[in-house]
Amino acid sequence: MKNGTGMLLGTIAVIFLVFAGAASCEKTQALPQRGGEPADLVMNACTACHDTKRICDRLGKTDRDAWTRIVTEMVGKGASVAQEDIPRVAGYLADLQPGSPPVCK
Ligand code: HEC
Structure with a gap:
């Protein structure tokens, strides 16, 4: 017992x-990860469904407005980026040189 x-x-x-x-x-x-470095946001949130090749293919060819549209669309699909972080992620990707680490190793 x-x-x-x-x-x-x-x-x-x-x-x-x-x-x-x-x-x-x-x-x-x-919960979307809020704040932090945009590079970390991209590496955490944007690798859940596809690798970063799709992102790297667009570096240097895509402006901030186009990235804002893409990131917003990805968030609509389920990417864990907080609404308030979309502009920072879009700005980071728009300024990133093609082939830059950590997004494109
Ligand atoms: C929930 C799953 C998912 C997540 C998370 C995700 N994506 Fe995507 N992504 C997709 C799918 C599905 C496609 C292909 C369909 C399409 O093009 O709409 C795609 C396509 C793309 C493309 C190619 C389309 C184009 O117009 O060039 C880019 C660039 C892209 N994603 C960037 C990102 C970025 C940046 C993030 C992080 C903010 C992200 N993705 C997170 C699902 C996702």
């Missing part, structure tokens, strides 16, 4: 930890 109770408490503790871990993970994924 004593052992049974211990097992049960142990099991509950394990279940709790697993759920707590899963919940905090989900939270991190659901």
Whole structure:
């Protein structure tokens, strides 16, 4: 009886930890990362669905307005960039030289 109770408490503790871990993970994924360096935002948010080749192909050929449209479209598809960070990401990509690290290694 004593052992049974211990097992049960142990099991509950394990279940709790697993759920707590899963919940905090989900939270991190659901919330767009705010602030930080635009390079980190791009490397984190823009590599979830495709690699950076699509981005690198456009460096030096795409102005800030066009990047704003593209990034806004990608956010619409699910990219984790906060609305307030779109202008910074677009400006960063517009100024980035073709082939620049870390986006294009
Ligand atoms: C939720 C998935 C997803 C994420 C995250 C994502 N993209 Fe995309 N991206 C796509 C899909 C799907 C396409 C191809 C369809 C299209 O062109 O609309 C694409 C295409 C592109 C293209 C080529 C289209 C063009 O007009 O040249 C560029 C550039 C691009 N993405 C940049 C980005 C940037 C920058 C980010 C980060 C802000 C990003 N993507 C994040 C899904 C995503």
